[in-house]
Amino acid sequence: MDGRFFQLSCTKIMAMAGGVLLLLSQTVYSAAILEGQRMHPVEGKNGMVVTSHFLATQSAQEVLEKGGNAIDAAVTAAFSLAVTQPRSGNIGGGGFMLISSEKKNEVVAIDYREKAPGKATVDMFLDKDGNADKIVSRFSHLAAGVPGTVAGLGMALEQYGTISLEEAMAPAIKLAEEGFAVTPRFSNGLKKREKRLKKWDSSKRIFYKPDGSYYEPGDLFVQKDLAATLKRISQNGIKEFYEGKTAELLVAEMAKHGGLITMEDMKNYSPELRTPVHGNYRGYDIYSMSPPSSGGTHVVQILNILEGYPISEYGHNSAQTIHLMAEAMKRAYADRSLYLGDEDFVKIPLKGLTSKTYAASLREKIDINKATPSSTISPGKPLPYESNETTHFSIVDKFGNAVSNTYTINFSYGSGIIVEGAGFLLNNEMDDFSAKPGVPNAYGLLGGEANKVEPNKRMLSSMSPTIVKKGGKNFLVTGSPGGSRIITTTLQVIMNVIDHGLNIQSAVAASRIHHQWMPDQLRVEEGLSPDTVKKLQEMGHEVKTKSAMGAIQSIMIRDGVMYGGADPRRSTGLAAGL
Numbered sequence: 072m073d074g075r076f077f078q079l080s081c082t083k084i085m086a087m088a089g090g091v092l093l094l095l096s097q098t099v100y101s102a103a104i105l106e107g108q109r110m111h112p113v114e115g116k117n118g119m120v121v122t123s124h125f126l127a128t129q130s131a132q133e134v135l136e137k138g139g140n141a142i143d144a145a146v147t148a149a150f151s152l153a154v155t156q157p158r159s160g161n162i163g164g165g166g167f168m169l170i171s172s173e174k175k176n177e178v179v180a181i182d183y184r185e186k187a188p189g190k191a192t193v194d195m196f197l198d199k200d201g202n203a204d205k206i207v208s209r210f211s212h213l214a215a216g217v218p219g220t221v222a223g224l225g226m227a228l229e230q231y232g233t234i235s236l237e238e239a240m241a242p243a244i245k246l247a248e249e250g251f252a253v254t255p256r257f258s259n260g261l262k263k264r265e266k267r268l269k270k271w272d273s274s275k276r277i278f279y280k281p282d283g284s285y286y287e288p289g290d291l292f293v294q295k296d297l298a299a300t301l302k303r304i305s306q307n308g309i310k311e312f313y314e315g316k317t318a319e320l321l322v323a324e325m326a327k328h329g330g331l332i333t334m335e336d337m338k339n340y341s342p343e344l345r346t347p348v349h350g351n352y353r354g355y356d357i358y359s360m361s362p363p364s365s366g367g368t369h370v371v372q373i374l375n376i377l378e379g380y381p382i383s384e385y386g387h388n389s390a391q392t393i394h395l396m397a398e399a400m401k402r403a404y405a406d407r408s409l410y411l412g413d414e415d416f417v418k419i420p421l422k423g424l425t426s427k428t429y430a431a432s433l434r435e436k437i438d439i440n441k442a443t444p445s446s447t448i449s450p451g452k453p454l455p456y457e458s459n460e461t462t463h464f465s466i467v468d469k470f471g472n473a474v475s476n477t478y479t480i481n482f483s484y485g486s487g488i489i490v491e492g493a494g495f496l497l498n499n500e501m502d503d504f505s506a507k508p509g510v511p512n513a514y515g516l517l518g519g520e521a522n523k524v525e526p527n528k529r530m531l532s533s534m535s536p537t538i539v540k541k542g543g544k545n546f547l548v549t550g551s552p553g554g555s556r557i558i559t560t561t562l563q564v565i566m567n568v569i570d571h572g573l574n575i576q577s578a579v580a581a582s583r584i585h586h587q588w589m590p591d592q593l594r595v596e597e598g599l600s601p602d603t604v605k606k607l608q609e610m611g612h613e614v615k616t617k618s619a620m621g622a623i624q625s626i627m628i629r630d631g632v633m634y635g636g637a638d639p640r641r642s643t644g645l646a647a648g649l
């Protein structure tokens with residue numbers, strides 16, 4: 072359905088609802104669709120918001136217009152996405168937020184990743200024969216980690232924001248209470264996941280009409296339980312989610328269905344301030360997420376390997392460039408399988424993995440003309456230890472702050488389980504642990520001891536919210552959903568801008584590739600020329616064309632102008648400048 076037709080069909084509904092807000096929303100929505108087809112970015116001088124949902128972009132934009140900073144706008148966007156995009160926006164999941172302040176010359180990371188419950192055990196996802204049970208780790212109450220989103224957003228606002236929690240949550244409450252018009256993407260998502268969601272009465276009641284039929288584009292979607300939960304948090308503070316009625320509802324849901332999360336787990340949850348991984352690529356400073364995400368480590372590691380090649384000369388998406396990217400990716404993902412986990416539990420050779428010397432040693436093993444079979448690649452030896460849906464948004468303000476935030480409930484609609492009476496979905500992030508070393512998770516990622524299940528541990532992530540600086544100034548704000556593809560998707564936007572000089576809209580739209588060591592497969596999106604694919608095959612790559620990867624919402628700042636690029640892979644995405 073194209074934007075204009077959708078706008079017309081919605082006009083009728085909106086007249087019935089009499090909602091001026093909805094009318095505005097739909098105008099922006101159709102603009103978003105048209106915008107996505109253009110290859111030039113949106114411009115702004117006083118701020119820029121890029122999210123995967125136009126209503127969240129709008130909420131955040133209004134905060135900036137009223138003089139709020141990027142952190143205020145980010146928290147507002149995150150709560151709004153929890154209402155308008157329940158497949159990935161959330162209060163029942165977790166994530167990572169990078170905040171850069173030019174004034175303070177610092178980049179900090181808030182880690183609000185979920186944690187394993189205190190009663191979690193190493194073999195909790197093994198069946199009686201010792202095999203990993205995917206249904207339990209993905210679609211049961213045991214799949215849920217203790218949610219971190221509300222605490223993480225609260226920390227961001229309290230330490231770096233200027234508005235109250237009440238102000239930041241007001242747009243989300245309104246959207247949940249009064250409803251919003253269903254988009255084609257929203258409607259299709261619920262149709263696609265019907266089996267998973269209808270398995271649970273609590274989810275069925277929220278996502279389908281009383282007679283079980285679908286919400287269609289233009290229908291009004293109201294979430295009363297979620298509105299009540301958000302209101303309680305707004306009135307009583309973050310503690311409400313972890314110690315109040317909301318926590319009680321979540322724990323009752325667990326008790327009823329054999330889940331592990333207790334009131335104690337909820338009360339003990341705390342987000343952490345982390346130091347982001349820092350690297351340097353062709354004179355640009357790269358800041359990205361540190362463990363418990365593997366994202367930043369491997370973005371920097373791959374860039375370090377590639378820095379040794381004249382990538383811009385080889386050209387964007389040429390067979391030579393793609394070959395070298397794939398070879399670098401393979402080595403990084405092999406290391407990920409052995410070394411990465413929650414640094415509060417395991418020692419990670421972070422300095423070694425991100426050092427230029429180690430990258431040079433890996434580069435030596437790369438044949439510039441021939442693919443190395445993954446079966447012959449093992450995790451490398453960096454210097455000794457030093458002592459499947461997610462959503463990303465990027466926001467900058469006129470005060471020199473930038474926020475890069477990726478958060479998730481793991482799969483589309485997480486575990487598919489709505490907490491009865493609370494109106495939000497439980498994550499299924501426990502599947503990101505290695506249920507059994509050597510058995511791939513939902514993204515085909517292999518993991519080992521470092522990422523085994525342990526009580527109160529954070530499961531390994533690939534989320535890579537990234538901020539690139541040049542000469543002390545914020546230059547690029549980026550990140551993506553996409554499970555194991557997050558790292559390589561983020562990497563390619565950085566390379567598209569730095570190596571290939573693409574503007575931000577072209578950089579996010581360009582066809583992407585991905586290799587994760589195992590399976591030994593070079594995954595590509597549609598759009599590569601047949602002769603490029605042929606050359607890659609001749610070099611020994613097994614090339615597979617598959618569905619689109621990631622949805623990278625990005626901002627580039629140059630000469631004081633902010634350029635926003637919403638990924639056309641998401642029809643609801645919107646970049647809006649001030």
Ligand code: GLY
Pocket residue numbers: 459461479480481482500503531532533534554555557
């Ligand atoms: N759940 C996907 C990730 O965190 O990488």
